[in-house]
Amino acid sequence: MNKQTLKDIDVKGKRVFCRVDFNVPMKDGKVTDETRIRAAIPTIQHLVEQGAKVILASHLGRPKGQVVEELRLNAVAERLQDLLGKSVAKADEAYGENVKQIINNMNEGDVLVLENVRFYPGEEKNDAELAKAFAELADVYVNDAFGAAHRAHASTEGIAHHLPAVAGLLMEKELDVLGKALSNPDRPFTAIVGGAKVKDKIGVIESLLEKVDNLIIGGGLSYTFIKANGHEVGKSLLEEDKVDLAKSFMEKAKEKGVNFYMPVDVVVADDFSNDANTQVVSVDSIPSDWEGLDAGPKTREIYADVIKNSKLVIWNGPMGVFELDTFANGTKAVAEALAEATDTYSVIGGGDSAAAVEKFNLADKMSHISTGGGASLEFMEGKQLPGVTALNDK
Numbered sequence: 250m251n252k253q254t255l256k257d258i259d260v261k262g263k264r265v266f267c268r269v270d271f272n273v274p275m276k277d278g279k280v281t282d283e284t285r286i287r288a289a290i291p292t293i294q295h296l297v298e299q300g301a302k303v304i305l306a307s308h309l310g311r312p313k314g315q316v317v318e319e320l321r322l323n324a325v326a327e328r329l330q331d332l333l334g335k336s337v338a339k340a341d342e343a344y345g346e347n348v349k350q351i352i353n354n355m356n357e358g359d360v361l362v363l364e365n366v367r368f369y370p371g372e373e374k375n376d377a378e379l380a381k382a383f384a385e386l387a388d389v390y391v392n393d394a395f396g397a398a399h400r401a402h403a404s405t406e407g408i409a410h411h412l413p414a415v416a417g418l419l420m421e422k423e424l425d426v427l428g429k430a431l432s433n434p435d436r437p438f439t440a441i442v443g444g445a446k447v448k449d450k451i452g453v454i455e456s457l458l459e460k461v462d463n464l465i466i467g468g469g470l471s472y473t474f475i476k477a478n479g480h481e482v483g484k485s486l487l488e489e490d491k492v493d494l495a496k497s498f499m500e501k502a503k504e505k506g507v508n509f510y511m512p513v514d515v516v517v518a519d520d521f522s523n524d525a526n527t528q529v530v531s532v533d534s535i536p537s538d539w540e541g542l543d544a545g546p547k548t549r550e551i552y553a554d555v556i557k558n559s560k561l562v563i564w565n566g567p568m569g570v571f572e573l574d575t576f577a578n579g580t581k582a583v584a585e586a587l588a589e590a591t592d593t594y595s596v597i598g599g600g601d602s603a604a605a606v607e608k609f610n611l612a613d614k615m616s617h618i619s620t621g622g623g624a625s626l627e628f629m630e631g632k633q634l635p636g637v638t639a640l641n642d643k
């Protein structure tokens with residue numbers, strides 16, 4: 250990586266403003282998935298061991314510049330305290346005199362979690378004053394929030410212009426793994442793109458077509474491709490205005506010699522529920538009153554075969570509505586094939602695919618599960634991530 254990292258600087262006795270991505274799922278005031286908190290531990294531990302005063306900043310949810318009580322970071326700080334096995338202080342603000350006072354009283358190795366940075370309107374506007382106010386709290390800036398690196402906000406980008414700014418260990422690892430996978434991929438290289446919205450995945454499909462040997466399309470976005478092949482899709486998810494684009498992607502795949510896979514059969518349902526009536530149909534026979542919610546058995550077999558014959562697989566987006574057990578088989582088949590393919594390096598990007606792999610208890614069988622959803626997609630598209638660009642060059 251051409252950016253400075255934690256390993257390049259001495260933090261002993263320094264106040265370190267460390268941006269992390271603690272944007273974790275919550276229910277009834279409790280953290281329901283602590284993956285992102287765990288992922289930040291190596292950096293936090295390193296800072297503690299090196300004798301820094303560790304000031305952690307994060308967003309949680311989208312409070313849109315206002316205080317939203319349920320989006321305070323208290324529960325997150327408590328989880329962090331358990332995971333670190335040492336006491337963690339929590340401030341009720343993210344900058345200002347009170348916070349400065351708390352920091353003045355910190356000892357080397359102490360950890361403080363600031364309040365949700367998105368409680369302030371300036372955060373998402375990347376307001377220069379707010380960035381300066383954050384910077385006044387510290388001597389050094391560490392960005393370990395890979396999941397938020399595609400956002401140019403005051404705590405991810407603006408602040409980096411006011412302090413020595415380096416990447417944290419998680420940020421470094423994510424950029425290394427994804428960067429290596431994309432720049433010098435082991436082949437055959439397969440990308441699996443699923444999920445719901447074609448609109449959000451256009452950029453990544455287009456750029457992956459330049460790089461991969463196999464492209465697998467699945468999930469809700471398949472139906473726009475099925476339609477592009479001239480078939481009716483009933484009540485399935487369809488982005489009518491993207492049908493021509495889907496057609497052009499299939500043509501481009503042919504031109505580039507990329508093997509293009511999409512469902513040959515699907516599980517259709519008469520209702521969006523676990524108790525719906527279902528049937529397996531070929532993609533040219535989707536009944537008009539039914540909607541496709543999962544990949545069919547033949548499709549699963551084809552996809553599993555492609556995966557097992559690949560050396561590198563990047564997966565973003567589920568193959569069906571995996572949250573409902575009735576429609577989880579396609580996603581499960583892909584996860585299981587990846588788990589069984591021990592010679593295949595598997596990179597999982599996107600919150601939903603990561604959640605699916607967790608649900609099937611296969612997370613430890615994947616080579617790398619990215620903490621970035623949108624960030625990993627934008628990185629794979631070849632876009633610059635502002636939170637990375639702003640860091641000091643080596």
Ligand SMILES: Nc1ncnc2c1ncn2[C@@H]1O[C@H](COP(=O)(O)OP(=O)(O)OP(=O)(O)O)[C@@H](O)[C@H]1O
Nearest residue numbers: 444445468469541542566569570599600601602622
């Ligand atoms: N056939 C389908 N019909 C409708 N919805 C579907 C279908 N297949 C998958 N989905 C839904 O797509 C959603 C995931 O789509 P999305 O594009 O957000 O995926 P992702 O890239 O993994 O997520 P993230 O936004 O975290 O990166 C899931 O909630 C899933 O239920």
Ligand SMILES: O=C(O)[C@H](O)COP(=O)(O)O
Nearest residue numbers: 270272396397400622623
């Ligand atoms: O969950 C994510 O992808 C990151 O934390 C970024 O969150 P955002 O989409 O609300 O900016």
